[in-house]
Amino acid sequence: MAYDAEFEKLIQTGRPPNIVKKFPNSKALIVSGKVVDRALAQKGGAMTIAANGRSSLVIRGALLAAQRADAAIIIEIAKSESTYCPINFYNIALQVDAACNELGITVPVAIHADHYGIKSEDDISFARMEIPSMFDAGITSIAVDASHMPDDKNLLANIELSEFIPRWAGLETEVGEIKGEQGLSTVDDASFLIRGLNAHGVFADWIALNNGSTHGLEASGAGIQVELTAEIHQHLQRYNISGAQHGTSGNNSEKLRLIASKTKTTKANVATALQMISWGLEVNDDGNASQDPEGNFIKLAGEGVAEKTWQKMTDFAREKGWSGGNYKKLNLPFENLILAQDAQVRKRMAGRVEDFVYHLLTEVFNASGTGTIAREMLAAAGTYDLGAKSERIEDPAQWTRDKIIERAKTLDVDKGPQGDFDD
Structure with a gap:
């Protein structure tokens, strides 16, 4: 492919x-993730x-859709996904670069x-070592997710780890675990995190909230609460922060249009839907x-993986006792078999993702048009x-470690039930 002089210059200065x-x-x-956020804003x-790139074909489809839509895009993988997917923090840049x-x-x-989950203070020392190595591997943006911890420890972990994240990189922080309609984020806890x-x-x-969404397959309750999201974003307006929407799968198009148009959200995570498609x-x-009615997924004939591959996948899942959302665990053991399928099968798999993502983007x-804006x-x-x-804006003297701990005691929050809420 021939690239014009302007693009060639961007390759030299924009990376x-x-x-x-x-x-x-x-x-x-x-x-950098900052570039994508600014273009959408x-x-x-x-x-x-x-797009959560759980497989190389999902990555290809998402990139093709972005090119077709002239949309700046983010390809991501979560820390938990790295345990059951062939894509991880250390090879995702290689996959994206090769496909591009x-x-x-x-x-x-x-x-x-x-x-990038921090479940307790014990995780911080390892994170100090791992985060720089992830950037060495080609990461250009990161979500530090210490939302599993109390508000003061969440804030303190984000502050401590910030020195290991390049200033040019995109940065996302999170308040409130993604628990559906329970443990919803509030103006109080979101403001505490961003002000500190x-x-x-x-x-x-970006700030990610628990605004009613869930990870995985099942829609829960009312789904994304647009008004709550807009209210929190409005209160944070002076800090000029965008929203990151998690758990996008499970919410219909109209709800997602409202999140885009009525809030400051510029980033919407989509994982499970792309895998299934x-x-x-x-x-x-x-x-x-x-x-x-028996709870089995409905496979469309002549779409996606070959029928014999799907049979092997479902047989394997049955042997392992996997059903529903646990089908995500098929990504790692079946990537090689999927990539060994005929070229036309691989092409239609990526093509289904492309068409779905293109519809979402456009x-x-x-x-x-945000691809052009970003360039x-x-x-x-x-x-x-x-x-x-x-x-x-804030006075550092009012946000010392001791004062952060004391301030956190006054917050009006409900963190919801305990449990494992990783995707």
């Missing part, structure tokens, strides 16, 4: 130093997909480490895979680093 070092001869415009009333070069992708693409980070010179690009399962408008998320931003800046969206 972060870790990407330049790792892929010196690449033509993939892999960028500039368009307004728009968000893009953060092969397919001629010219829209800006950020590579995001999602839900601000006092310490940490300016996150690539396999050839029937998926409804909520992104949930349909099931027959008809639901309002992301069309223009990079060209105007002349650098990969767009800087922080905010500046220090």
Whole structure:
């Protein structure tokens, strides 16, 4: 593919130093997550997909859709997904870079480490070592998720780990675990987190909330609560932070249009739906895979994986006792078999993902044209680093460790039930 002089210049100036070092001869415009966020925010009333690349074919389909829609895009993988998927923090950049070069992708693409979970203070010492190594491997954006801990420890963990994250990188923080309609985030706990980070010179690009969504297959309760999300974003407006929507699968198109148009959300995570679509399962408008009366997923003939491959997958799941959302565990053991299928089968798998993501980007998320906006931003800046969206407003003297611990005791919050809420 021939690239024009303007694009060639962006390859030289718009890619972060870790990407330049790792892929010196690449033509993939892999960028900081900040670039993607700014492009969607500039368009307004728009968000893009953060496609969880549970397999290489999902990644290909999502990239093709973004190119077709001229939409800046995020390809991500969560820490928990790395345990049951062939894609992980250390090979996702390799996968994305190779696919971009092969397919001629010219829209800006950020590579995001999602839900980098900190479950307790004991996890912090390992994170200090691992986070820099992830950026060495090509990550350009990260979500530090210490939401499993009390509010004061969540904030303190984010502050401590911020020094190990490059300032040019995209940064997401989270308040409230994703528990559906229980343990909803509040203005109080979200403001506490963002104000405390601000006092310490940490300016996150996104905040993820528990706003009623769930991870995985099943829709729960009323789904995403748009008004709650808008209220929290409004209270955080002076800190110029965008929203990251988790658990997008399970919410219909109209609800997602409202999140894009009525809130400050610029990033929408989609994982389970893309997995199911690539396999050839029937998926409804909520992104949930349909099931027959016996609870079996409905496989569409001539779509997704070959019928003999699907039979092997379902037999394996039955032997393991996996059903419903646990079908996600099939990604790792079956990646090689899936990639060994005929080229036309692999193409239709990626094609199903492409069509689904293209519909989301163009008809639901309002992301069309943000690829051009992002490239223009990079060209105007002349650098990969767009800087922080905010500046220090809070007084650091009011946000010392001791005062953070005392402030947290006054918060009006309900964290909901205990349990394992990883995706």
